[in-house]
Amino acid sequence: MKSVSRYGAILVLASSMLFFAYDLATDLARGKEGYLHLAVEFIVFVAISAVLLRELWQLKRLRRAFAAEQDKNSRLAGELLSVIQQQFTRWHLSPSEAEIALLLIRGLSMKEIAAARQVKEKTVRLQASAVYAKSGCAGRHELSAYFIEDLMSNL
Template sequence: MSLKLYLPAIVLAFAMVFFIFDIISDVLSNEDGFLHLSLELMVFMAISLVLFHELQHVKSLNKVIIIEKSKTARLAGELLQVMKEQFAKWQLTPSECEVSLLLIKGLSMKEIAEARQVKEKTVRGQATAIYAKANCAGRHELAAYFIEDLMREV
């Protein structure tokens, strides 16, 4: 887990340790009065309660993070499935499907050619065929086709 999530709890834990040692040293030295010890003990108890609350909050945040990661993964898988189904409707070849995904991801023609170990000219030809079959002017319209629905307010 991220240190940022636990930083307040760590600070509170150090404050608790400080107050424990201070209370123990005050009791052993018999130099401080009852009021001073009572005040330090109340501060220690307050810090303990806040620390407990903070740890519960971090625990609940971790649960939310796990749920959201799961939703994101599911939605990404669903989007990929929707894309593949649309590619089939457009009658893209397997190579064109692969190039389409890479175009939508934002890779350049050169990067796609390197990743697929083909010439850049081949990728450009496939991209032109994809745009024609999808009735899109370019990669921006191709990507917009799939993300348009995701951006609508529910």
């Protein structure tokens, strides 16, 4: 929402700047306006131009910061996935069990996992039970909490 209002402000400033530039140019061309009137219009034009440039600079800075945060989040997500997969290896999960575990951590239901993997729900339940047994977790919430608690302790 803040970005939309920032674009709106930039649009208003750009429109105002163009209006004053046009008005100043026509006043100069007609030669009927006094120096004070022209000076005031010029000062307003310069002020609006300065504010517009500042807003554009701020927008560029915010875009760079946003891109950097997105990049950081992508790297962290990749690192988290790597940590999760390493733990799955320590628990000796099969590739199918590891996939089930990851989908459970992501919050998918048994039915959704079965549909995504194109297997029966009973198969998913059996593999989930194997995941819980190998991990020592009582269920999906404890499985998810295992990794979340580890993240929270590093904050």
